Amino acid sequence: MIETPTARLAFEDFGPAIPPRPAFGRWLAGTIAGWTAFVAFLLFISWLLLAIAALFARLGPIGAAVGNIVGLILILVMVTATLLTMADRKWSALMQDRVGPNRARLSIIPGLRNRPLKGIPHVLADVLKMLFKEDFIPEGAMNNKVLFNLAPLLAFAPAFMLFAIVPVSPEVTFLGQRIQLQVARVDWGILYVFALASLAVFATALAGWTSDNKLALLGGLRASAQLISYEVTLGLTLVGAFIAFGTLRLEEMARLQGMLGPALRSAVVLAARAGDFLVRDDSVLFGWLPSWGFVYQPIGMILFLVAAQAEIKRAPFDTPEGESEIIGYFLEYSGLKSGLFLIAEYAETVVVAGIVTTIFLGGYHLPFIEPTVVRHFDFAWLSVFQVFAFIVKMLFIIWVMFVVRWAFPRFRYDQIMRLGWKMMLPISLFNVALTAGIFLWAGREGLAWMGGIEWLAIIAFVALSARAPRAEEAPHASH
Amino acid sequence: MPRTDLSPGERLYLREAVRGMGVLARHFWKNLFGFRDPAPEVMERKGRGVNLVSTINYPEERKEYPPGYRGMHRLVPRLDGKPRCVACYMCATACPAQCIYIEAGEYEEEAIEKYPVRFEIDELRCIVCGFCVEACPKDAIRMDTGTHAPAVLSRPLAVFDKESLLRGPAVEHSTDVLTYRVPLKTPPR
């Protein structure tokens, strides 16, 4: 602190310029309390989702489906996507040593007048803004008003529908009802994702075209080409997973990544008889590795993440938007419709994270402790923890996607095409062939070995790959 | 255009890309869990467990202005609370923005017979040059408030009158007593 006569006078007159430093202990207590509250909140949400599903399940099979739609799509996806609009800004701020938006206040509520509340009210402010902004339709779009209005719906609806096949919990008896947190259990499982995901092309193409704006059209064109290119890779990357799990159904895939129900039950019974506190998780590979999808399909998981990022047009694959160059296919949209496009993007992020969690991160499974939990609680409690685990895993994948978004500069259009067709497609084809071969030769055990070796190879490759020359070392720094 | 000066390995940028994500992740977790030090000295925000965010959340947090900062004006009170100003118009004369308006009046019983009946500064016109402070022969106007002129909702509100300018600690110089012939009625605060 600089001590000057002026500063002293100003202090006497106007009080300290610097707020007192918070004590470290208080900060620690606050942090712990905050994170505990967050975890408790997530646990409560998990219970709530299950409870809603159980409540609706009393109304019969249709009611069960409606309950899942309400719980998963309206609550989980919608709220997460809405909060992600804020999280995107706050997280990027944290990654860049900024504070992020923190000015909006809930000044109508007494007592909260001057509290930034860490910027949460910005979500409300954004929603209000989207709702009350003028719904402007450009003159050129007047001829195609229906299509122009249809585009945001086409972007919005599939994003949410995608989540229908994602299993958030195992089948469980909760509050006396047999339920599973999954909207639709269908044979064609993941194919539904591919089918609906390609619908997004219509939204972008329609938006770009009906806007009657050359930049929007350019954005629409880029989006169409990009989406179609990456759909191929997207599909092929999962073929490996189908082979490994032997099914297309996501709930099956999730189930197979942990202990199966009967095995769990008998293990618990045996442990109870023996009086063991801990119960061994039999699904664990080699005694320590959870038998999750990423073990069997490292290449598949990485490629899927990349392709999905491209598929939902998020940075670094955001040439269709390219807000610094062409603004994007939704350039002419305003108000709520623009908001639909934005929210659709975040909803897609949630869905992708959900699918990745289900296929590659063990879905709702908790590693190691599942039988122990059942031993000391029951299956209903286990399912609450499992939903919680699913949400946490999903949030982690979303976070990874955001890190990727802020770490990479936007790819050029030709680079996207080259990456898609010339690198990812051959690699995923190779992955399919390799997975199939190993599976025929050595079964799932063999795939686990292959996965382990592949991980090591990838890590070694990254570690040994050439370091980019530093700016001062580069002979020609200019492009 | 493919860059020809990079080897294929370098062109992958793989390691750098992973490293970049690592940097972001490290900053993220450090800032998320770190102890946020609101001290505005940016250079000090280092060390273990300390948040790297160096933003100052103005106005909840303020950085102290450097010494000599020209803030909002104040009319310096004497020990008895009256303005030191004797309405000599030096500040109004020196002011390049002509934003000081003074009307002089006369005290009945004091040795310093002249005082400002009205003393107004239009803080919107003020260019914060500090000439008025330099010009004042009585140390009666200062810009040491450490604040700047507040935002106002209409232009007339930016015209600060004598009552709102007269604030802050009183000032007394050793030479002042020479000009007091009658003892001050109010004891020093």
Next chain:
Amino acid sequence: MTKVFVDGREVEADPRDNLIEAARRIGVAIPYFCYHPRLSIAGQCRMCLVETSDAPGRLVPGCQVRVKEGMKVVTSSPAVRDNQRGCMEFHLINHPVDCAICDQSGECKLQDYYMEFDHQPSRIRTSKLNKPKREIFGPLVVYDAERCIMCTRCVRFMDEIAQEPQLAVVDRGSHSLISTFPGQPLDSKYSGNTVDICPVGALLNRDFRFQSRVWFVEKSPAVCTGCANGCNVYLESRGNLIYRLLPRRNEEVNQVWMCDEGRLTHHETNEKRVEQGDLARAIELLRPIAGKPGIGISLSAQCTNEEAAAAFDFGARIGAEKYFFTARLDGDGDDFLIRQDKNPNRRGVELAARAAGVTLHDSVEGIKALVAFRTDGLLLEKPLEVFIAIAQNQGIEGQVTLPCQSVYEQDGSVINYYGRLQRTWPGVPAERGESAPAWSWAERILAGLGIAGAPRSAAAAFDLLGLPGLKLEAIPEEGVVLEQLLPAQWPKRAPRPAGAAR
């Protein structure tokens, strides 16, 4: 003519000149406080000391020593400079230097000379002497003994010029101060001049005190409207206000003095003014009666020559029947500057009437309608059908009152008691309301009635006076004596042109 050498340069000086005046002829300024060309020599301040060839090695007071043929004067030798510096230091020993409060600052000799000759910090480490401050000497003058440098100019002025010895030096040494006599305030009619000649802020004008700073006001020449003497003055004004009047040197009218009453005449210009007038209504009122009998014109002795000439021109064009002459009442007069006639331009109005060939009546009667060019002294016995007043101050209101500019605000000329034609200039920067010279209103009324040809400028109105060979613009700053108007008798001490009757 006596030839002397000032700082090596040859000067043709009057044999009666002292060294200060001789040096002034070639632009060499010898500093002085107590010397005043119109007062006796006191030799009080010692600021004017210079070296001469007559007294080598010694310093002589430049105010007291007369020139001698072949004398060599040195005004800036080290010895002279040293004396000036020392003198300043002495004067400032007990001086409070409260320039921040002092109204004199900006035109203070102490300030000027300090910057020029002294320019060193005070070496005094003891308290300054406390003396009476803010002593009310009289209606116009306030005295601050601490600031006084005892030059005695004020005392000498009261003795010699005002010839009412009301001030004196009392006490001794550094305790001496100027005082009035017990029970006798400084109430001379010329007391304001002591403020002007006081070189410091010891005597101050109570009317001007704390109203403005002297560097904010603009000086412009004018002629005082207080009485028929027509003293030459400077107006000091800012915005649409006049802050004070100062005498302007004219050896043949007022020398360098003016009276207290004249100093306050600017209040009429500042206060209680008519500001707006309804010209359209005035025209409407006059339209039905224009050219019909029963119209009278009145004009006051406060009108400028141009306004008077325009009034007669207006009457001729509108078909006026009678002309009336009004004036302020006579007041006190004396044998120096103050005339009994308190109107600045009685002679001018009479001259204009002669030029227009009309007779002037005193009391307003026998008419139905009246247009008054300035309303000073106007008395209406009974209400008239139509009464249009062109008035400067509120008070006498017509059915329509048009705002008239004061003499200080307009271009024009006046003729004083002694037949001297003197020019006035617009001396107030900002306009007050709709006010305009009376001739301008006359012209606009006539134009509204469809009558063209009235004078549209002060110069054009001046030409109606029938003064051959004279133009308004050509009147010199010190005025022109109109031989035909010279009085036969002059008051005893009145300043007069060389060769005028005693």
